[in-house]
Amino acid sequence: MDLREQAVEFAHENKGRFLSELVDFVRMPSVSTNPENAADIQKTAEWLVAELKKRGCTRVEVFPTPKHPVVYGEWLGAGADKPTVLVYGHYDVQPVDPIDLWDTPPFTPTVKGDYMFARGVSDMKGQIQAALKAVESIQAVGPFPVNVKYIFEGEEEIGSPNLEPFMREHTDLLKCDFALNPDSGMIAAGVPTIVYALRGLAYFEIRLYGQDHDLHSGLYGGVVQNPANVLCELIAGMKDADHRVTLPGFYDKVRPLSDEERAELARLPLTEEYYLSGTGARKLVGEKGYTWVERAGARPTLDVNGLYSGFIGDGSKTVLPYYAMAKISTRLVPDQDPVEIRQSLEKYLDAHIPDTMRYEIIEHAGSKASITDIHTPYVKALEKAMETVWNKRPLYKREGGSIPVVGHMQEILGIESVLTGFGLPDDNVHAPNERLLLPNWYQGIDALIHFFYNL
Numbered sequence: 001m002d003l004r005e006q007a008v009e010f011a012h013e014n015k016g017r018f019l020s021e022l023v024d025f026v027r028m029p030s031v032s033t034n035p036e037n038a039a040d041i042q043k044t045a046e047w048l049v050a051e052l053k054k055r056g057c058t059r060v061e062v063f064p065t066p067k068h069p070v071v072y073g074e075w076l077g078a079g080a081d082k083p084t085v086l087v088y089g090h091y092d093v094q095p096v097d098p099i100d101l102w103d104t105p106p107f108t109p110t111v112k113g114d115y116m117f118a119r120g121v122s123d124m125k126g127q128i129q130a131a132l133k134a135v136e137s138i139q140a141v142g143p144f145p146v147n148v149k150y151i152f153e154g155e156e157e158i159g160s161p162n163l164e165p166f167m168r169e170h171t172d173l174l175k176c177d178f179a180l181n182p183d184s185g186m187i188a189a190g191v192p193t194i195v196y197a198l199r200g201l202a203y204f205e206i207r208l209y210g211q212d213h214d215l216h217s218g219l220y221g222g223v224v225q226n227p228a229n230v231l232c233e234l235i236a237g238m239k240d241a242d243h244r245v246t247l248p249g250f251y252d253k254v255r256p257l258s259d260e261e262r263a264e265l266a267r268l269p270l271t272e273e274y275y276l277s278g279t280g281a282r283k284l285v286g287e288k289g290y291t292w293v294e295r296a297g298a299r300p301t302l303d304v305n306g307l308y309s310g311f312i313g314d315g316s317k318t319v320l321p322y323y324a325m326a327k328i329s330t331r332l333v334p335d336q337d338p339v340e341i342r343q344s345l346e347k348y349l350d351a352h353i354p355d356t357m358r359y360e361i362i363e364h365a366g367s368k369a370s371i372t373d374i375h376t377p378y379v380k381a382l383e384k385a386m387e388t389v390w391n392k393r394p395l396y397k398r399e400g401g402s403i404p405v406v407g408h409m410q411e412i413l414g415i416e417s418v419l420t421g422f423g424l425p426d427d428n429v430h431a432p433n434e435r436l437l438l439p440n441w442y443q444g445i446d447a448l449i450h451f452f453y454n455l
């Protein structure tokens with residue numbers, strides 16, 4: 001038996017322990033957006049430090065940032081003639097609300113059938129564990145074939161605000177040949193997938209103020225304009241009947257899709273039926289002139305992510321609210337720039353807002369889209385590894401989600417990322433009852449073992 005077969009066998013023999021170590025990781029409520037979870041974030045970072053030490057790292061460090069720490073580790077024992085891979089992960093997770101809709105508590109990982117249920121188990125603690133367990137399996141049977149660095153951040157789910165400055169400050173520390181980023185997923189179970197493009201994100205909170213306090217809606221309704229009504233009109237005008245965004249200049253920088261790429265995308269099994277069954281939607285909608293797969297990954301969008309105004313408690317209260325708020329995100333494609341998107345939003349608001357109102361924009365996460373070079377030996381190494389495990393060639397997909405670090409790594413470190421992951425579209429990421437399909441996860445560990453040897 002050669003080393004790689006022995007390593008795969010080790011992984012298979014240790015499935016039970018790998019699973020219980022996934023539970024340890026996932027039970028820590030590392031919600032990056034909640035200030036009250038700051039101590040849990042810290043604990044999770046320390047847990048990773050201990051893991052990296054077990055993985056033989058000769059240097060492990062926690063770098064504080066203005067918000068959540070970056071965990072760094074390195075093992076460079078393969079020698080200068082071997083490539084260095086930078087393994088990326090985010091150990092933070094999304095909030096759990098609406099908590100009432102969870103069948104089991106989000107931070108009490110629960111196995112039911114082939115799934116484990118818990119917040120973050122798919123996005124992306126399970127993916128980090130898959131990488132660490134692949135490394136462990138290889139180390140258990142022999143020397144690790146390449147040099148490896150690790151960077152784990154605690155702020156991806158809030159847009160990685162402090163990772164970019166960290167990377168600019170530590171370009172030498174992070175020097176490597178490429179990154180392995182397992183924060184994307186698969187098209188379906190048993191369908192290995194390599195992602196080659198991610199959308200960017202520009203996220204805004206719009207606050208619309210009318211008068212300076214709430215009013216009785218009977219005494220003043222009819223003479224004082226209602227910011228909730230106005231905000232709804234403004235939002236309604238942000239898209240037209242063809243589902244195109246109307247913010248002035250929104251599409252100016254969009255790089256058109258080539259005919260070749262459109263033909264490639266058309267071959268993916270991402271049909272209307274696929275999106276219908278994965279979502280439970282009654283019917284799909286989308287931008288005129290584009291296919292489903294293009295709309296979901298290769299075209300920009302605008303969506304309301306949250307709305308608030310007036311009285312939202314049980315029962316009723318007659319009130320004319322003094323302000324209204326919407327959280328609105330736009331998903332961007334190359335070469336749109338989040339800064340220019342903010343300007344087009346401002347232009348739109350300035351042109352349409354009535355003089356009874358004043359607005360304020362609070363900017364949240366922002367990042368550019370990225371496209372990855374898939375003709376690198378590193379991507380080939382993963383392609384071959386996936387073929388070995390699943391007996392089929394992986395599909396190349398443009399992903400509609402965002403991972404800000406991918407663009408930053410290209411820009412700051414000059415490196416490409418190999419983007420993969422073993423979560424599925426129906427894992428309920430960012431939603432109640434997030435889950436991970438365990439048989440697929442075990443195969444993912446096998447695939448990464450082959451990947452590291454293939455390098």
Ligand code: BES
Binds near residue numbers: 184429
């Ligand atoms: N892992 C996701 C992105 C993703 C999901 C890629 C599914 C491929 C398949 C990532 O953690 C994520 O959710 N990113 C946020 C980024 C944002 C908060 C800046 C997103 O896309 O909303």
Ligand code: MN
Binds near residue numbers: 123157430
């Ligand atoms: Mn996420």
